[in-house]
Amino acid sequence: MADRKHIPDPTLLxxxxxxxxxxxxxxxxxxxxxxxxxAGVNAAQVRKDLSFFGDFGRPGVGYHVDELTAxxxxxxxxxxxxxxxxxxxxxxxxxxxxxxxxxxRGFRIAAIFDSNPAKxxxxxxxxxxxPMSELANTVASENVTxxxxxxxxxxxxxxxDTLAEAGVAAIVNFAPITLRVPPHVRLRNVDLTQQLEALAxxxxx
Amino acid sequence: MADRKHIPDPTLLxxxxxxxxxxxxxxxxxxxxxxxxxAGVNAAQVRKDLSFFGDFGRPGVGYHVDELTAxxxxxxxxxxxxxxxxxxxxxxxxxxxxxxxxxxRGFRIAAIFDSNPAKxxxxxxxxxxxPMSELANTVASENVTxxxxxxxxxxxxxxxDTLAEAGVAAIVNFAPITLRVPPHVRLRNVDLTQQLEALAxxxxx
DNA sequence: CAGTGTGAAGCGCTTCACAGCT
DNA sequence: AGCTGTGAAGCGCTTCACACTG
Numbered sequence: 155m156a157d158r159k160h161i162p163d164p165t166l167l168x169x170x171x172x173x174x175x176x177x178x179x180x181x182x183x184x185x186x187x188x189x190x191x192x193a194g195v196n197a198a199q200v201r202k203d204l205s206f207f208g209d210f211g212r213p214g215v216g217y218h219v220d221e222l223t224a225x226x227x228x229x230x231x232x233x234x235x236x237x238x239x240x241x242x243x244x245x246x247x248x249x250x251x252x253x254x255x256x257x258x259r260g261f262r263i264a265a266i267f268d269s270n271p272a273k274x275x276x277x278x279x280x281x282x283x284x285p286m287s288e289l290a291n292t293v294a295s296e297n298v299t300x301x302x303x304x305x306x307x308x309x310x311x312x313x314x315d316t317l318a319e320a321g322v323a324a325i326v327n328f329a330p331i332t333l334r335v336p337p338h339v340r341l342r343n344v345d346l347t348q349q350l351e352a353l354a355x356x357x358x359x
Numbered sequence: 360m361a362d363r364k365h366i367p368d369p370t371l372l373x374x375x376x377x378x379x380x381x382x383x384x385x386x387x388x389x390x391x392x393x394x395x396x397x398a399g400v401n402a403a404q405v406r407k408d409l410s411f412f413g414d415f416g417r418p419g420v421g422y423h424v425d426e427l428t429a430x431x432x433x434x435x436x437x438x439x440x441x442x443x444x445x446x447x448x449x450x451x452x453x454x455x456x457x458x459x460x461x462x463x464r465g466f467r468i469a470a471i472f473d474s475n476p477a478k479x480x481x482x483x484x485x486x487x488x489x490p491m492s493e494l495a496n497t498v499a500s501e502n503v504t505x506x507x508x509x510x511x512x513x514x515x516x517x518x519x520d521t522l523a524e525a526g527v528a529a530i531v532n533f534a535p536i537t538l539r540v541p542p543h544v545r546l547r548n549v550d551l552t553q554q555l556e557a558l559a560x561x562x563x564x
Numbered sequence: 565c566a567g568t569g570t571g572a573a574g575c576g577c578t579t580c581a582c583a584g585c586t
Numbered sequence: 587a588g589c590t591g592t593g594a595a596g597c598g599c600t601t602c603a604c605a606c607t608g
Binding site: 158161163166167169170171173174175192193194230231232234236238244245246248249250252253254255256258259260261299300306323324326330331332340342344345346347348349350351352353354355356357358359 | 363366368371372374375376378379380397398399435436437439441443449450451453454455457458459460461463464465466504505511528529531535536537545547549550551552553554555556557558559560561562563564
């Protein structure tokens with residue numbers, strides 16, 4: 155795939171919301187105002203966001219829902235299956251294995267790994283927990299492009315190194331630490347406490 | 360508490376990272392460059408962020424770690440315990456009950472609820488799953504200010520309404536839907552698939 | 565002299581407003 | 587007339603640069 159043109163990160167994140175709105179919308183067409191209303195954003199924002207990916211709309215009519223959905227999914231690279239592995243068979247890891255939202259968007263969990271021998275071999279929602287020694291193999295043979303880190307903070311950097319070495323193209327990190335990864339590996343962090351902390355600032359005594 | 364002055368949302372989210380850097384730092388002082396390096400941001404950004412909360416630094420020296428930590432925690436309202444309830448005793452809810460990061464920042468889970476009678480009464484990591492009918496009681500008697508929604512999409516708006524009615528001041532929503540809440544209730548959304556989808560745009564074929 | 569705090573510049577996202585299409 | 591796509595304006599966050607301080 156050629157390098158894709160830059161799209162603002164906030165736009166990419168909003169696309170996810172728009173797709174959900176389209177999914178739940180009944181009727182053949184929808185206007186930017188309709189999407190905006192359901193997504194809780196400005197209508198001009200919706201039109202500008204969508205225009206990054208192509209000219210999907212028809213003046214006077216709006217957007218054809220099926221056409222827009224397909225177009226956006228293709229433009230965002232969501233029209234094919236992506237394989238991911240989860241590293242960390244703790245509570246969070248086992249919650250993510252069966253998270254319905256991943257399947258629905260074409261992300262398929264290929265396997266789950268843990269460095270703790272006591273966990274290896276156990277069955278977690280139909281997945282057998284694999285030892286770290288198998289990671290590189292699985293990534294290569296199962297065509298895995300995404301690594302999801304759900305280990306505690308102390309082990310996270312090692313896991314990131316292992317994943318990068320194994321050849322994943324992207325890492326989603328749930329551990330509360332700033333990871334270093336090679337420049338060709340895309341990294342995104344999800345911090346579960348961040349939102350709570352930001353909230354605390356506005357809460358009363 | 361009086362209305363607090365506006366602080367940019369990105370700043371509030373970064374504070375969380377800074378606090379972790381301070382926690383792990385050994386030595387009595389640290390410079391903005393040191394924090395920036397560990398947090399992966401610009402040093403000027405760090406100084407500007409911190410200056411929103413007070414003048415903590417000393418020219419030529421840097422920041423006194425203990426003093427800064429305490430100052431930031433107090434300024435952000437993280438120096439006292441906050442009670443939260445989780446609604447949704449599924450995989451995600453049960454992962455969040457025991458999430459160590461919450462405790463570490465003063466967020467205490469008071470109880471977990473579920474509308475499914477089959478789940479009520481079961482013990483989840485030492486918490487007995489409570490029926491929804493108990494929610495308002497618990498919020499009032501346990502001084503709960505935060506509600507965390509981990510139910511599937513279809514039930515989320517009802518849960519948000521119930522939480523708002525019960526009097527929580529803030530809601531953290533993990534369900535993939537745009538919620539409507541009364542203006543006095545602070546709402547933050549955490550979307551687990553968003554990060555993966557945004558990633559997909561940059562992944563190859 | 566090392567390092568903070570901050571005015572001002574820079575930059576990018578958001579919103580407006582309207583030409584143009586159906 | 588209704589609604590999109592978009593140039594331009596608006597606005598806020600980020601970065602720079604430096605006066606100032608211990």
